[in-house]
Amino acid sequence: MCAPDSQLPAIAADVLERLRRQAPRVHCITNAVAQVFTANALLAAGAVPSMTIAPDEVGVFVERANALLINLGTFDPERRAASETAVAVARGVNLPWVLDPVFIDRSPVRAAFAKALLARNPAAIRLNRAEFVALAGAADEANMVAAFARSHGAVVGLTGATDLISDGQRLVAVGNGHAMMQKVTALGCAESALVAACLAVERDAWRACVAALLIFGVAGELAGRRARGPGSFAVEMLDALHGMDRDALLTQARVS
């Protein structure tokens, strides 16, 4: 059942081509700081973002979307209520959804909410190391990531210097990315939105998550070669996502 690692860059290229052909709608309930870069990253990659959290609209937007992102940054009561509605609607229509538990290591109430959402079957969870430790109560080692994914029935995409992606059975490490990604706000949030976009066009959630993290990581490396600092890095990142192609993925992806 496990795809050979050497096939993953080609699978990511297939997913990207479907993303551009199908232009899936991704509804994002995401934090105020991340909205613009997330919308632009989705557009650059080929998806169509929407972002409303209005109580009487969020349901219809989710129903007509192809995937959903729930990001817990700047988690005010309106976003919390919108997330409850959105996840309920998504489950009702069998829409894949992604959880990004931003900064749960900094806020106990947010961590509790993230744990409650875990029980509602996210297809994937994208988070960083501190957030994984807060969510899983365990170290961020590969076997812990796989065990957590297995016990929750969700793909985990743990990003950092090396990304780990597991669904409990399969586990892969992605070595792409660039240090400057830590110096631009909302990069991780946008990466989670890209996971949602890939889920809209690839039913195997592990492959979708690997594809998203490969596309994002390779784009980060290309951006890092052109940027002179974090301002130009953010610009180059969007250009690189837009210009990403099969050749760049096949030649630059580092999976192991």
Add this chain to the structure above:
Amino acid sequence: MCAPDSQLPAIAADVLERLRRQAPRVHCITNAVAQVFTANALLAAGAVPSMTIAPDEVGVFVERANALLINLGTFDPERRAASETAVAVARGVNLPWVLDPVFIDRSPVRAAFAKALLARNPAAIRLNRAEFVALAGAADEANMVAAFARSHGAVVGLTGATDLISDGQRLVAVGNGHAMMQKVTALGCAESALVAACLAVERDAWRACVAALLIFGVAGELAGRRARGPGSFAVEMLDALHGMDRDALLTQARVS
């Protein structure tokens, strides 16, 4: 009464010069994703933006402004209430206001709200083709646009590969713009804000709307020549708005 088309680029240049000389204040009730780019586009063009939606402040900001924008994106209850107040104040002091019915094709409650606002005399409505169809219940052909403008007493600026601008009597098509404008969030929203800014310095709402769409479209073409993707396009767009001048408008405008 109809300006010869060949004069429109010069009229747009006049409007732009007044915009820079008068630096009008434009109060924008706009969606969370569009606020930053809209503010920067207004500043780049020469206007002064404000954006508050606080219930006890929005009235005084509108009173002291020279034009108002109501954009229905991310339309939460606070923005809805602020819009009601803002439009009432604007009408009381005879301030021109612009309606941008973002995504009403995606949300029935938003479409109903847009229709209610139509009765409150917007000077102009800026929207895309899907939104026009949802609002007008008609195809987006030139004669339908003119009929809709006539029956509602408002200028319609319908943007797309070709823009159509009509006040019911006059109708012009603007051929400027660039495909990359679809790949950056908030471009259309910022264009609506520029319509409001032009209304602040030009009483003929049709000329103001034509001027705004010409300035924006020509800036888009200049940006498209320099950009390598949607990230750099957004940057170049602001630079092009700031650097726009009579010569660029006279030589590059395509009106028919």
Add this chain to the structure above:
Amino acid sequence: MCAPDSQLPAIAADVLERLRRQAPRVHCITNAVAQVFTANALLAAGAVPSMTIAPDEVGVFVERANALLINLGTFDPERRAASETAVAVARGVNLPWVLDPVFIDRSPVRAAFAKALLARNPAAIRLNRAEFVALAGAADEANMVAAFARSHGAVVGLTGATDLISDGQRLVAVGNGHAMMQKVTALGCAESALVAACLAVERDAWRACVAALLIFGVAGELAGRRARGPGSFAVEMLDALHGMDRDALLTQARVS
């Protein structure tokens, strides 16, 4: 007690080095338009931003932060409540906080709120000339700035073509900066956030404020040399903050 002016660029360089070494957490309650650029400017300079205004989270974020910014732009009821909580928590744990009374010259209720906050011991106030006049009821001359700082026990950082920084005893003028800074939204807001970041690593609030305004002003000049308009200026500004070093500060700072 007064630092010789000739030492101030070196002091700013020391503060910047500590900022990068300590990576202080700066909690920002700031307006919707300023959040992204503020977060990116703090990251570029070496600090770690957070931005939540959720009532049940803001306290814990402030407690775990090293400095706090209260910015009054887009001042809705949620931000107002969050500010009350945040300032109370900050005072309880002796955290330095900065007040940025954005646009109080445009809104009487906002001006009244700013005056109430003044009594709660901000370490520094960063504002422009129109805001100073509205807050102090006095002209923006150097002796008025010093008198206002003295009577309120807070450092005042008044920015414009020339910046004035006073704690009531000490007064310095900073001549760095660039005209394009007026053409990009949120630049002043981000500068206030940098004052907060510097307060987190420098107990002398006057030195912290001078350091922040020097770093920001020199970055603005470097950005202005590379930019072709306000779009590229914003990008270059972040790159310049990230690349700022002792040499640039020592050779380019203009203090008097």
